[in-house]
Amino acid sequence: MMQTIDEVRGALAAGAVPATAIAEQHFARIAADDGAEPGSKHINSFLSLSRERALAQAAKMDDLARRGDELPLLAGVPVGIKDVLTMQGSPATAGSKILEGYRPPYDATTVARLEAAGAVLLGKLNCDEFAMGSSNENSAYGVVRNPRALDRVPGGSSGGSAAAVAAGFAVASLGTDTGGSIRQPAAFCGVVGLLPTYGRVSRYGLIAFASSLDRVGPLTHTVKDAATMLQVLAGKDELDATSSDRPVDDYVGAVAKPVEGLRVGVPAEYFGEGLDAEVRVAVERTIEQLRAAGCSIHPVSLPHTRYAVPTYYVLATAEASSNLSRFDGVRFGLRAKDANTLSAMFKKTRDEGFGAEVKRRILLGTYALSAGYYDAYYRKAQQVRALITRDFLSAFADVDVIVGPMTPTPAFKLGEKTDDPMAMYLADIYSVAASLAGICGVSVPCGETAEGLPIGVQIMGKHFDEATILRVGSAAEASQRG
Amino acid sequence: MSETGPLAGEAAGKVTVDEVLRVAELANLELTADEVPRMQRDLNAVLGYIAQLNELDTAGVPAMAQVGEMLGGLIETDGALLRADSVRPSIDRAAVMAAAPESDGRFFKVPKVIER
Numbered sequence: 034m035m036q037t038i039d040e041v042r043g044a045l046a047a048g049a050v051p052a053t054a055i056a057e058q059h060f061a062r063i064a065a066d067d068g069a070e071p072g073s074k075h076i077n078s079f080l081s082l083s084r085e086r087a088l089a090q091a092a093k094m095d096d097l098a099r100r101g102d103e104l105p106l107l108a109g110v111p112v113g114i115k116d117v118l119t120m121q122g123s124p125a126t127a128g129s130k131i132l133e134g135y136r137p138p139y140d141a142t143t144v145a146r147l148e149a150a151g152a153v154l155l156g157k158l159n160c161d162e163f164a165m166g167s168s169n170e171n172s173a174y175g176v177v178r179n180p181r182a183l184d185r186v187p188g189g190s191s192g193g194s195a196a197a198v199a200a201g202f203a204v205a206s207l208g209t210d211t212g213g214s215i216r217q218p219a220a221f222c223g224v225v226g227l228l229p230t231y232g233r234v235s236r237y238g239l240i241a242f243a244s245s246l247d248r249v250g251p252l253t254h255t256v257k258d259a260a261t262m263l264q265v266l267a268g269k270d271e272l273d274a275t276s277s278d279r280p281v282d283d284y285v286g287a288v289a290k291p292v293e294g295l296r297v298g299v300p301a302e303y304f305g306e307g308l309d310a311e312v313r314v315a316v317e318r319t320i321e322q323l324r325a326a327g328c329s330i331h332p333v334s335l336p337h338t339r340y341a342v343p344t345y346y347v348l349a350t351a352e353a354s355s356n357l358s359r360f361d362g363v364r365f366g367l368r369a370k371d372a373n374t375l376s377a378m379f380k381k382t383r384d385e386g387f388g389a390e391v392k393r394r395i396l397l398g399t400y401a402l403s404a405g406y407y408d409a410y411y412r413k414a415q416q417v418r419a420l421i422t423r424d425f426l427s428a429f430a431d432v433d434v435i436v437g438p439m440t441p442t443p444a445f446k447l448g449e450k451t452d453d454p455m456a457m458y459l460a461d462i463y464s465v466a467a468s469l470a471g472i473c474g475v476s477v478p479c480g481e482t483a484e485g486l487p488i489g490v491q492i493m494g495k496h497f498d499e500a501t502i503l504r505v506g507s508a509a510e511a512s513q514r515g
Numbered sequence: 516m517s518e519t520g521p522l523a524g525e526a527a528g529k530v531t532v533d534e535v536l537r538v539a540e541l542a543n544l545e546l547t548a549d550e551v552p553r554m555q556r557d558l559n560a561v562l563g564y565i566a567q568l569n570e571l572d573t574a575g576v577p578a579m580a581q582v583g584e585m586l587g588g589l590i591e592t593d594g595a596l597l598r599a600d601s602v603r604p605s606i607d608r609a610a611v612m613a614a615a616p617e618s619d620g621r622f623f624k625v626p627k628v629i630e631r
Contacts, residue, residue, distance in 0.1 A: 138610035231582040245581055271598050279589075343565040354542060361543070363623050368616035375628045380545035392544055393557050396535070399542040400558065413568050415578035420571070422585045454557050455564055471582030496582075496589055 034201050036254045038110050038261050041204060045098050045109045052091035052098070052109030056153050059111040060084065063155070063202045076200050077177050078193040080116050081124045082156035087111070091153045106265055108151035113203040115194045116157040117164050118249065119238040120144050127240045128162040128172040128190075131386025132366040141238020142270045143207055143249050150265040155203055159193030162388045163357065164214055164242045166190050167460040170451050171390045178447070181223055181487055185444040188218030188460075194252050195222040205253045205262055209239060211246045212345050213464025216476040219252050220439035220489025223478045225506070226252045227259040230497045231471035232277035234263075235270030243352035244275075246345075246468050256477060256506040260284035263499060279497055287500035292508040293327030295501070296432040302338035303437030303463055315480035315488040316438045322512035323436070323505065333428040333435060337421045341466040342458055344421065347401050347414035348469070353391075354398030360386065393454065422470040429495045434505050438463055439476040439489035463491065473499045477506045479513060530558045 035041050035055065044050040060082065066074040094109045114120060117127045119137040126132045140148075148154060161171040169177040169192025177192040179185040180200035187196040191208030195218035198206050208215040210228045219226025227250045234249045241247060251262035264285055269278040299320060304313060324330050362368035362382030369381035387395070401410035428435060441462055450457045467474045472493055479490040490509055494502035535555045539546050546554060579585060609620070617624040 135614055138606050138614065274598075337571075340568060340571065343568050346561060347565055347568075358543070362616060363625055364611075365614045366616070373626055375626050376543075378626050379543045383543055384545040384547070387544070389550075389553075392546070392550070393554060395542050395544060396538050396554055397558060397561055400530070400534075400538045400562075403538065403541060410565065412578050413573060414565075415580060416573035416576040417568055417571060419576050419579035419585065420573070422579060422582075426585070455560050458561075458564075471585075496586060 038204060038258045041110045042104060042108050046104055048098060052094040052153060053088060055109055056087050056091040056111055059155060059202060066200060067202060074183060075178060076180055076196050077175050078159055078197040078202060079156050080126060080159050080174055083120060083123050083154055087153045087155050090148060094151055105151035106261055107147060110152050110204050111155050112147055112152045113155050113158045113194060113197045113206040114144060115160050115191050115208050117160060117209055117240045118144055118207060123157055128160045128174060130173045130367060131360045135366040142235035142272055143266050146265055158197055158206060161190035162391050164190040164209055164211055165390050165394055167217060167457050171388055173388055176447055179222055179444050182444060185446055188221035188444060190214040192218050195219050195224055198224045198252050198254060205251055205258055207249060208252050210248050210250060211243050211349060212468045213461040215250050215252060216464050216474060216491060217440055217461060219476040221444035223487030224252050224254060225256055225259045226476045227263060228474045229263060229499060230473040232275055234266045235273040235276045237270055237272035241356040243349040244356060245352060246349060256503055256510050257288045260288045260503045282500040284500055284503055287504045288507045290504050292505055295328045295505060297323055297328045297330050298333035298428055298432030298435040299330060300333050300335045300435055300437055302335050307441050308438060309442040311482045312438050312488050316490050319479040319490045319509050320436055323508060326508050331432055333432055335424040335428060337424050338466055340417050341421055341469060342462055344414045344417045345465040345469060346458060347410050350394040350398030351401050351411050354395045357395055418469050421466055425470045425472055433501055435493040437491055439491040443482050443486035443488060467493050472496055473502055475502050475506045477509050479509060530555060
């Protein structure tokens, strides 16, 4: 099974296997194990397939290879797209009933960039509704199963993106991360998940959840593949005013560099109460391996860590309550029948179209922004966000990266936390602080539990210093093999 | 942000059914009868948890709306990056209108706006 970008590109360049055959192999695997047919694992990661578009692109790559032309970075690489990003003519549901039937008339910039770099886009991937969730159980189109343990969640909200890569349905995928939605499912499914710095990757064509936090990034089998994907995705986009024009580093080159002399910070706040013993052992072992590879290890303090989850749930829900007001039955997707007035149509459409978690967050965000509560909730949370960001800026004065566990536990069982929103929110306890601060981070597999469940280590880096976290991530990955 | 604000005073466990309904109205959400008590319970649980932010003294701390504000110019925030204000092609109107639940091809159609 071809699992990496180099394997696909190498086979193509050597004329060994055509891109069309590689695409067909992946579609066949999806047909066998993603759907509900008897004998299938029923992973349920894909919500729609873009077969025609994929095969046309694969044929184009085969033509390039046949002519002996230089192949682009992602030539023939089968990629899945989280269903909160638009692909022209393909359904875009955001995991919600309210967008059922909607086919956007344009490509997200990230989608266009992947395709321009030769990627073969297989289709759209399941996720929590509007990317709100930590288990993929909030999708209106059914739960996604973790390919490593079918009775467990794949994590969320990019659960389909992580599961599709882990199951071998795609070599890479795009996810989005607002509070941990790329990194947490990557850790749960045993793949690599990269959160680029806020502003590094365009969000044009992303269905917005919380605009000051939302980011797009790749999920892959290897750190080098994450670097290759970022190389293609990163950079200024005229269509996204929040994208940065800072120069794009050589990420692929960085992965090969030794880590000797790098300073690794270890925050005590990430190793406290609630951390699973097996996760702790695996992460501490990884830190020792980085020391053996020549890194120096330093204790650092991020004193406001425990306030990250409550801060996040004020700010993210407030922004969501505003962003999701556009779903009203007028311009796209669902419109409730039998509503005689405009306001009744708005309300009925939103009641029928939104699931429980989305309603809960819209209510919470509307409450936090409403007259009399704004200062106490929203402004207060914005101030604490500044304190959390200062924690990181001051820690990064002394270290190059910060390393800790990605999640407090390995993947939990399907249904285990669905009745308790607070328990679910705490699954993101180690991921939200980096989201609030806008820094970059990557989750890398670092072993498994006795039961065989994957464990992820997270490496957080300075704003726009993806090159260094990928370099350290690659060393952590190599130590697993050694 | 004082100790007398909602976080300290009426916070945990204090959102009433009336408040849930008021907020739902503001958010254009029509909750079913069985959704109301569940949302009330969940809102109170989450707000009770959020109340711990009040432990922190944030006097004099700036409210952070965007990441760039904190980075001392690392990300440009003064608008110099805005694209030129010039006319250029956008998505074809027909393609946009085709995605609408109801349209005459030129405009979105909606139920009557003035309610009497």
